Amino acid sequence: MNTRRSFLQQLTTAAITLPLLSFEECTDAPQADVPYDGPVLRVAIMGLGGYGTRVADAMQACKKAKLVGVISGTPAKVKAWQTKYNIPEKNCYNYDNFDNIRNNPDIDAVYVITPNALHHPQVLRVAKAGKHVICEKPMALNAKEGQEMVDACKKANVKLLVGYRMHFEPKTLEIVRMRKAGEFGKVLFFQGLSGFRIGDPTQWRLNKQLAGGGSMMDIGIYSINGTRYMLGEEPIWVTAQETKTDKEKFKEGVDETIQFQMGFPSGAVASCLSTYAMSNLDRFFLDGVNGYAELQPSTGYGPIKGRTHKGELTQPHNTHQTVQMEEMAGIILEGKQPEIPVDGEEGLRDLKIIDAIYEACKTGKRIDLK
Numbered sequence: 378m379n380t381r382r383s384f385l386q387q388l389t390t391a392a393i394t395l396p397l398l399s400f401e402e403c404t405d406a407p408q409a410d411v412p413y414d415g416p417v418l419r420v421a422i423m424g425l426g427g428y429g430t431r432v433a434d435a436m437q438a439c440k441k442a443k444l445v446g447v448i449s450g451t452p453a454k455v456k457a458w459q460t461k462y463n464i465p466e467k468n469c470y471n472y473d474n475f476d477n478i479r480n481n482p483d484i485d486a487v488y489v490i491t492p493n494a495l496h497h498p499q500v501l502r503v504a505k506a507g508k509h510v511i512c513e514k515p516m517a518l519n520a521k522e523g524q525e526m527v528d529a530c531k532k533a534n535v536k537l538l539v540g541y542r543m544h545f546e547p548k549t550l551e552i553v554r555m556r557k558a559g560e561f562g563k564v565l566f567f568q569g570l571s572g573f574r575i576g577d578p579t580q581w582r583l584n585k586q587l588a589g590g591g592s593m594m595d596i597g598i599y600s601i602n603g604t605r606y607m608l609g610e611e612p613i614w615v616t617a618q619e620t621k622t623d624k625e626k627f628k629e630g631v632d633e634t635i636q637f638q639m640g641f642p643s644g645a646v647a648s649c650l651s652t653y654a655m656s657n658l659d660r661f662f663l664d665g666v667n668g669y670a671e672l673q674p675s676t677g678y679g680p681i682k683g684r685t686h687k688g689e690l691t692q693p694h695n696t697h698q699t700v701q702m703e704e705m706a707g708i709i710l711e712g713k714q715p716e717i718p719v720d721g722e723e724g725l726r727d728l729k730i731i732d733a734i735y736e737a738c739k740t741g742k743r744i745d746l747k
C-alpha cells in the first residue's frame with residue numbers, strides 16, 4: 378500500500394540504501410569532538426507519532442537543543458520514550474494537564490507535532506503557559522487561526538517558530554544565495570510539484586476535521602513555501618483548479634489534486650501542483666534570463682539533489698531535523714536570524730495563500746492578495 382511514508386522512502390531511496398552519512402560528512406551538523414558549553418534549548422515534544430519520533434531521534438545529535446520532555450495521549454509511548462531518551466517523570470504530560478508545564482522550569486519550549494487541526498488550540502495553550510513554541514506545518518488550518526497564534530505568542534512574550542526544515546537545507550540555501558547574487562538574471566518562472574499517492578483511507582490526513590483539507594495542507598504547502606523562498610517575493614494573486622478522481626477516498630473538503638498559479642510584483646509567475654494521487658512529484662524548477670536551478674527531490678528528507686546552469690550542486694547532505702533544531706535553538710536563545718525566516722509570520726503568509734487557493738478553487742476566480 379502506498380503511504381506518505383513510502384513516498385518519503387521513495388524520495389530518499391539513496392539515503393536509505395546507502396550507509397548513513399556520519400556527522401562529519403554533514404556540513405552544518407554539530408561537530409561531535411568540539412565541546413559545547415553554551416546555552417541549551419530544553420524541548421518537550423507534543424505528539425509522539427511518526428514525525429515526532431524522527432525529530433526526537435535527530436535531536437540526539439544536537440548540542441544546542443535537547444529533548445527533555447513529552448506530551449502525549451498514549452501512556453505506553455511515554456514509558457517507551459522515557460526509557461529510550463532518559464526523560465524524567467516530572468517532564469511527562471498528557472493533553473489534559475500540559476498547562477502545568479508553566480510550573481516546570483526545566484522545559485523551555487514545546488514542539489507541537491500533532492494533526493493539523495490541533496496546532497491552533499495547543500499552541501495557544503503552550504503560549505499561555507509561557508513556553509516558546511515550535512509548531513509543525515501547516516501552522517494552522519487558516520489565516521485567522523494563524524493570526525491568533527502569532528498574536529498569542531507575542532502577548533505571552535514567547536517565540537513561535539514553524540518546522541520549515543528546508544529553510545536550513547544547504548542546496549536550497551545555495552540556490553537562494555545564487556538568486557540573491559543575480560546569478561540567474563531576472564527570474565520570471567518557478568514550478569513546484571509536490572505530491573504522493575496516499576494510502577490508508579482511515580488516516581487523519583484524509584479526515585477534514587483533523588487535517589483541515591487534503592493534499593494542499595500536507596504536501597502542497599511545500600510548493601507554496603518553496604515558491605516564496607526561491608523567488609524571494611510574495612505573490613499578489615492566485616488562481617487554482619481542483620480535480621478529484623476518487624470521491625470516496627477524498628471526501629468533501631479533502632482535496633486530492635489542485636493546480637495553482639501565483640503572480641508576483643516583479644512579473645514572475647509560478648505554476649504548481651499539489652496532489653495525493655500521483656507519485657514521483659517532488660521537484661522545484663526556477664528559470665531566469667541567465668540561468669536556471671532544479672531540485673529533485675526538492676523537499677524529501679534527503680539527500681536533496683540539484684543542479685543549476687553551472688553544474689551539479691555538491692553541498693553535502695545533512696539530517697534536516699538535527700540542523701533545524703540546532704538553528705532554532707540559536708534563534709530562540711541567541712536571537713540568531715535565519716537566512717529564510719521560520720517564524721509565525723512566515724507560517725501565516727503560507728496560510729493566507731492556502732485560504733486564497735481554496736477560495737479560487739471554489740469560485741473559479743483570480744484572488745488578489747494584499
Ligand code: NDP
Binds near residue numbers: 513
Ligand atoms: P502521526 O499520525 O504519525 O502522529 C501524530 C501524533 O499526534 C499521534 O501519534 C498522537 O501522538 C498525536 N495525536 C493527538 N491527537 C491525535 C488525534 N486525534 N489523532 C491522531 N493523532 C493524535 O502524524 P505525523 O507525525 O506524520 O504528523 C504530525 C504533524 O507533523 C502534522 O502536522 C504534519 O503535517 C507534520 N509533519 C511534518 C513533516 C515535516 O517534514 N516537517 C513530516 C511529517 C509530518 P500521541 O499518541 O503521543 O498523543
